[in-house]
Amino acid sequence: MSTAMRSALAAGLVLACSAGLFAQEEQRDWKIFGEKVYTATGDVIENGTVAVAGGKIRGVTGGTRGGDGKNSLRAAAVTPGMVDLSVRVGAGTDSVEQSREVAPDMRTAESVDVFDVDWDVQARSGVTTALVCAPDFDVIGGLGVVVKTAGPSGVRARTVKADAVLRGAIGSQPSFRNHPAFGRPDDFFSRRPTTRMGVEWELRKAFYDAAAARGSDERAFPGSDELRSVLEGTRPLMLQTWTTQDIRTAIFFKEEMESEGLGHPRLILDAAAEAWKEPDLLARSGAAVVLPPYPLDGRTSDNSFMTLDSAKLVHDLGLPLALSAHGSGDPAARLDRQAGFAMRGGLSFEAALQAVTIAPARMVGVDDRVGSIEAGKDADLVLWSGTPFETSSRVIGVVIDGRLVLDPRPTE
Amino acid sequence: MLTLASLVTLALGPVLAGPLPSATGSREAEAPAVLFVRAERVYVRPGEVIDNGAVLVRDGRIVAVGRDLVAPEGARKLSGKVVCAGFVDAWSSFGLDAGSADDQRTSPATRTVDALNEYVDPRLRLEVLGAGVTAARLNAGSSSREGGVGALVRNRPEPGADAVLLGDCCVAASVGLTREGRGRDVFDSLGEVDKLVGSIADGLNYLRDKNDYKVDLEEWRKAITEKEAELEKDFKKAKKDREKDEKEAEEKGKEYKPKKYKEDKKPSPPRYDEDKEVMARVANGELPLVVQVHRCAELRSLLEGTERFDRLRLVIAGGSEAMDVADELAERDIPVIVWPAPLGRPRPDEFEDADLGLAGRLEAAGVTVLLGTGGQAGASRDLPLLAALAVGHGLTRRQALAALTTDAAATLDVGDRIGSLETGKDADLLILDGEPLASSTRITHVISHGDLVVGQ
C-alpha cells in the first residue's frame, strides 16, 4: 500500500518526489485507535486512542471507540515503533575505513545511504528507529548513528542521535581479510591483525594510547578523543561478540580499564549469540546485550551456537536486553518475528516488547524521543492485525514522526 | 491484495509523468470497437499520401481509408495532422526472455514463441508503444550460430492471444561475431559460414529425401498390391502345390520345406530431425533466413555459398561492411537490417567499420534497407530516433519510413497484416502532430489492433 503509493509517486511525479518523497505537505495529525495499546513503559490500555499531532504523541486515552474520520486509524493492537540496534542496512563496505584497523573518528553518518530500498522494508516491518554502524572489518570501526527508517531523504534530517556509540568488533571478522606480509607488503591488509589475539591487542592498545594522550597534544591521534569519551563513560562502546570467548574478551577488557583506573566503559555486546554460555560472567559485567537474529538451527555466524532461550536467560540475569534482525528483509525473520522467537524461548510478552522498543532506546540514549508511547515523544507507532509477535499476526500500519509509512486502511 | 492494487496504480505512473503520450490502462483498451481517425495527411504507405483523409477502424481492422469518409454512429472520433502505420523494429529483443535471446546453444528448431515474456512491466511496454513501435521481430538465440525460429510480435500493454502476429517469421543465424571475447579469426568465421551453408544444404537434402521417399513408397505400394493380387489369384494353385509337396515329402520321409518367399523391401522414411525440418523450410524459401554478418570476407563467402539455393530468401542483419557487396545484394534482392546506432570505441571487430551512413549508402546502391535496434533490450523505444539519425546521415525519409513499415512487414511475411493503411489490414497505427521521424513531432495516439492504447 505505502509501496504502491510511493512507487506511483516515484514513477510519476519525478518533480514532487525529487524534493524528497515527503516534501509535499501531508497529514501528520492522527487519532490512532487500538483495542489494546501497549505503551511499553506504562500499562496496557484497553480500547485506547493515541492522539498524534505535528509528528509528536499528544497522549493516550482509554476506553474509547475510535472514529473513522480521514484522520483516524484502527488496529487490533498498537505498540511503539520498534528499535533495532543492529540493523546492518544502508552502510556497506564503502562505509568502512579499512586503511586503519582502529578508526574511532570515522563517522558512519557520512556513508549512510538513505536511498537503500531496504530502509523501506525496515520501516514497513515496524522498525522505526535504527542504529547504523559500518560493517565490522575494523577492530574499531567508528561512530554509529541513530536514524529514523523513513522520512526526509537526507541523513541529517533523519538523524535521531549522531555519533551515538563507538563501534568495535572482536572475533574473526576484523581479521579475516588480513594476512601476514610475505616479502613486500602490497596492501595495508598485511599490516593488520590476523588472529583474535591480534584483534584483542589492537583494541586494548587503542584505549591505552588514548588514555596516554589525555591532555598531551603530541600524543593525541585521530580518534583519541572519541576513545576517551568511551573511557569517561559519556558514549557507550558497542562491540560485536558472537562467541563466548569474544564476550569474555570484551568483559575482561572492561574490567581491565576499570582496575587500571582508566575509566568505566559502558559496554553493549552486539550479536552476542553465546550470551547463554557463561551467565555468571555476563551478570558480573552488567553489560547490555543485543542478541542476533535467532538462527533456525542454532548454528550461526563465527561458528557460534545460539539457543532459543537466550533472550529469557539474559533477561532473567537482569541485564538490559535488546533483540535485532540484522536488517533481514525476509518476512519470516524480521524484528517482530525475533520477538516471537524470544517468547517461544520463554521470554514474557512484556519483556519481549521492551526488548524491541524502550530497552534498545535506553542503551543508546534516545529513550527521551522514542521507544514508548508517552505524551511528547516522537509519533513512531506500529499497528498490528492481532497480538503483536504472534506468528499469526502482522504489522498492518506504521507511523513515523506522524507520517503514515504503511497505511492500515484497505486500498479501495 | 497489496500489490495487485499497487500494480494498477503503477500502471498509471507514466500518465502523470507527462513527457510520454499519456497511457491509458487496459480499461480504455477495450474501448469502442469502432474508431474514426481523420488527419490532414494519411500515409497509406510511404509515397502514397491522402490529404485530409480518414481511416475507419472496426473490430481491430481497417475497414475503410479515403478522402470523403463519414464517421458512423457511435464511432470514437480521433484526429491529428498525420496518421501512419505503426513502426516495426526488425531487430529487437523487447518482450523476449533475456536468457533465451542471448542463448548460444539454440538450434533451428528452437521456438521464440516459447520464450516470450508476458510479464514485462506494462509501463515499459507503454514507453515503447508511446514512441510508435507497435511490433517487433524477436529471435531466440539471435546472436547464436544457429538461432531459432523468430517471431513477429505485436507490442501490447497486456499481451493477449493476438500478440503474436507470426510465430515463424524467419530463422536466425550469425557468423563471424566476437564470441566469448574471441574476436577476428578468419578461419573460425569462414568455418561458421560453411557450417551454415551446410545446414541449408542438409535441409534441402532432407526435403529431397522426403519427396523421394513418398515416390518410392508409392511405387512399392503399387508393386506390392499387384503382387498381392497375383498371390490371391494363385492361392488355390499354391495350396494344391503345397499339399502335393507335403505329400511327396512325407512319402520320401523327408521333412517338408515351404518355398522361400521373397519381396522387395519396403522403403524407409528419412530419420525425423526437428532441425532439418526447419532448415528444409528455409531452403525451400518458406521462411526467410536472417543472418547477422558484418565483415566483407564472411559476407562474400556467404553470398557465394548460398548462390545455388535459388529459393532461399536471405536477409542480412548488421552488415557493417555490406557496401563491399552492395551490388550483389541489390541484384539478388537481399534486404539488409541496419542498426543505426552511434558506436564508440573500442568496439568488437565485426563493428570496426560500422557507421551511421551505411543505411543511406545501401539505399543509394539499390539495396532494400530495414532498420532495427540490434536486439538491445529496451532500445526499441528509441528506434524512431535511430531512424532519424540514419536519415541525418543520408537515408531518404521515404525509405526510412518504408523500412519501419511496409518493407519490414513484407520481408517478414506479415505484409498482408500490417505495415500500411489499407482496407483489410490490422489497425496498428499512429496519430502524430507532424511529419513522421521529425524529432519535433509528437505521437499523440497509438492504436494497436484497433485498441487505443496510448492517448485520450
Place this chain on the structure above:
Amino acid sequence: MTTQLTNRAVARTLQVTLLATALLAPAALADGKLAIKAGTVITEAGAEPIENGVIVIENGRITAVGADAKVPWDAKVIDAPEMTAFPGFVEAYSPRGMDRPNENIDVAPFLDVRDSIDPVNFYFEDSLRWGVTTINVQQGPDCVIGGQGRVVKPYGMTVEAMTVENNAGIVLSASPKRGNSNATQAQALRKAFTELRQALEELVQEQRDGDDRARREALYQGRDLEGEKAKGRAMTGAGWTVEGLDLVPRGEVDEKLEPLLALVEGDVPAFFYCGEPMNVHQALEIARENGFLARTTLVLDASCWKAADVIAEAGVPVVLSSELVDRERDPITGEEIETFVPGVFAEKGVPFALSSTNASTQSLWYQAAMAVGLGLTREQAIQAVTSTPASFLGLGKRVGSLEVGKEGNVVLFSGDPLSVTSFVERVVIDGEDAYDRSTDVRVKQLLEGTQPPGTAAAAELDEKGHVHDDGEVDTKDEKVDKGEEQSDDDKGSGDDDEGGEDQ
C-alpha cells in the same frame, strides 16, 4: 551452508536415537489399539475443536473420534489433557530426503526416487519432529523431465516401510535446467513428447508391415491365415493418441518410454515446476497438448503469482514455494514490492498447498501460522497443509484430517498449533507412537544448548572454539557477501538499468 553442516552432524547423532525408536517400533503394538485423550481435538480445518476429545486408533486406522468416543479396555492410552490433537501435516512436494535430488540426464522418467531416498536422512527425522506425517518425495526441479516420486511417511528404516504410495508422479520443469534457456528448455520438453510419439508410430508401422508381409508369405506358401488378434491395448490420451497401438505388445514399448506414455495416457500425476511466471504458459501448453493437464499440479516459485489468472483459468492446483511473500524490485523505481502469494491464489480460487522451508524449525505448522498472519483465514491456512495437499496426492480419503477410517496420524501440540509458543510434543503415525519431545535430544539442544555427552552434536559444538573448520570459512564468506551485497544495493537502488534488465 552452516545450517546444512549442523543438519548432517546432528543427523549422525539422531540416527542413533531414531534407530532406537525404530527397533522398538515393531514391538510397539504393530496392529494394536491406541487411544489419545487430548484436552482439545482439532479434527480438520474449520471444524469446531472438541474439548477433552478421544481419538481411538486400531490397526493404524482411526476407529473413533469425539468427546464420548469409547476407549477400548485393551488400548494403550496417551493421556494429554493439556495438549491439542491435530491431524498430521502433509508435504505436497519435496525434493529432500535424498542423497542427490537432481539427475543430469535431461529426460529420465524411468528413474525412481526409491533408489535415492535415504531413510535415515535428517530431513525425515526433522519432518517427524515438526509433525509432518506424509511427504511426497519427488526429484528436484533441475531437470527437463525427471523421475518418478513416491509418497512416504517420515518413519521406518527402509523405503518400503516408509512408502505410502509409490509411483506418485513425475516431475517436469518448465524453468531452464542448468545450461538451458527458457526457449531451449521448452524445446527439450516438446522434443521428448514428439520423440515418444515418433517411436510409438514406428512401432505400430513395423507391426503392421510385419503382419502384411506375413500374410503375403502365407498366400505364397499356400498356408491358411490364422486371424490376427490384438496383442496390446489401444492407447488412451486426452492430448493425442497413436492409432493402432493395440497391435503392439506392450512389452515391446521401450521401458524407458513407458513412464512417459503413462503420463500422456493420464495414468500418473505430473508435478510441473515453474521458476517464473512466463514458465506457467509453457507448462500449461505442454501439459494440454500432451493430455495430462487434468493430472498436473504446478509447483511454483513465489514470483509465479503473476500468472494466477492463467492458472485459475486452466483449473490446475498449485504447490507454493516456502516463500510466502514474493519480493521484487519495481523495474522503474527500484522500490521493493511485496506480494503475499497464497493470498493471491486464495482470491482467485485456485487450490493451493504450502511447503515447509529448508530450515527445519519453519516446518508446515509455522508456514500455516505465518500465512494466517499475512492474510489467510485460519481455515484456509490449515487446509493448505493438511487436506488440500492430501487431495493433490490422491490421498484425500486416507490422510489430512482426524476422521474415522483415515490413517492414524496425529500430532499433539503443547498449545494452539498456530501459536509461536506451542511445541510439537508427540507424533503418532499409523497409530504408532513415533515421536516424543521429552526424549528429543535435538530440540533440547536448540532450546537450551544442552547436549548429551559424547554425541556428535556435542563434539561439534566443542570444536567451535577451534578455527578453520568449514563452518568458520562459511561465516567469513557470509560476511563478505553481506558487504558486497550492500554496495551492490547502492547500485541497484541507485540508478542503474533495472529497467533494462527486465526487458
Place this chain on the structure above:
Amino acid sequence: MISTTKMLTTGVLAAVLAAPAYPAPASDGGADTYAVRAARMLLADGREVEDAVLLVEGGKIRAAGRGVDVPAGVPVLEHDGVLTAGMIACHGYSGTRGETGDDTRSVLAEARIANALDLGHSDFANALAAGITTLVITPAPDNLAPGSTAVVKTAGGTILSSAAHLSLSFTDDALRANRYPTSYGGALAELDARLADPSGAFAEAVAGRLPVLFEVSSRDETQRAAEFATRHGLGGALHGARRAGEVLSAVQQSGLGVIVGPFDPGTPGRQLDSVVALGGARVPLAFGLDAPQEDGDALRLSAAMCVRDGLDPALAWQGLTSGGADIAGVGRRVGRLEAGLDADFVLWSGPPLDLTSSVVEVYVDGARVFGGVR
C-alpha cells in the same frame, strides 16, 4: 557570388594543405573577413532568427543576427539551412589514448590532463564531424582528486583552458581496498582537511577561481557531493548523477550545474525523467559525451532523447552550447553567436535538435574544418 565561394574554398584549401595534421586557425589561412547569410540562425537562448547574417573577422565573430550589414567587398557565403554555434561536450576522454588517470595516489589535484593529450588524435575529427567544436577532457573518477580538467577545441589544437575544473570523485570507484581512503567517511575527512587549510588547486577552488567537477553516481553520492559543495561554498557541476532529479532540493541548494548523458538507446526512462526534472527546476545543464567510448553523434541523440521525454528544447540546446560553455568556464570564448567570441559555428541542413538534420560544414576560429562538398 560564385567568385566569393570559389575564393573562400581556395582559401580554406590552402589552410588545410598548410597543416595536414589539423587545419590551422583562419588567422594564418586566407579568408580573414567574410560573412555567412543563413536562412535561419539559432541563437544560444533558443531564439531562431530568419535570414540572419554572421560576420567573421580574423577568426572572431564581429556581428551576428538579422540585418547585420556586410561591408562592401566582403565575401558572403549563402547557406540555405540553419547556422548555430558549435556544440560543446562537457565530459570525455578524447585524445587521452586511454590514459585517464593515475590511481597510485588518491589525491593528485595538481595533475593536468591538458598536458597529456594527443591533440591530433582522430577522436577530435570524430567529434568535429558531429558538429562538436569544443570538448572538456576529464580525468577518470578513479581517484579522490584525479586532477584538473581541460577544455580544448576539436580543431586547431587550441587549448582553451588547461585547468578548467578541479575534479573530485565521490564515486565508489575512488574507494580502493588497497589504498586510503576506502570509505565515504574517509574520503570526506580527507577532502575536508584539504579544504580546511587549502593549497594549490584546492586553494583556487576555495577562492572560487576554480570550479569543481563533482563525479558521482548513485543518489546518495549525489546528495553527499551537493551537501559538501554547499558546506564549503564550492561552485561547479555534478557529473554522473543519473538520478539527480530525485534529490533536486540538495542539488538546487548547492547551486551546482549538472552534466548529463550520454544516454545510449534503451536508457531507462527514469534517467531521462531526471533530466527533465532538472530542466524544469532551471538547474544549469550540460551534456557529457564520454568519447571515445561514445560516438560524437551520441551527443545530439542524448539531447533528443531528453527532449522527446519532455525537456524544453531551448534548455537542451543551451546545454549543448552556451550552458555547456559556461559550465566549462569558457562562456566568454565559445558557445554563443556573439560579437567578440570565437567564430566556431556549424552549418546544418535543418534544426540541429532534429536528428534528421545533418552537419553540412563546421568552422573553428573562422576556418572551415569539416564539410564543404557543396
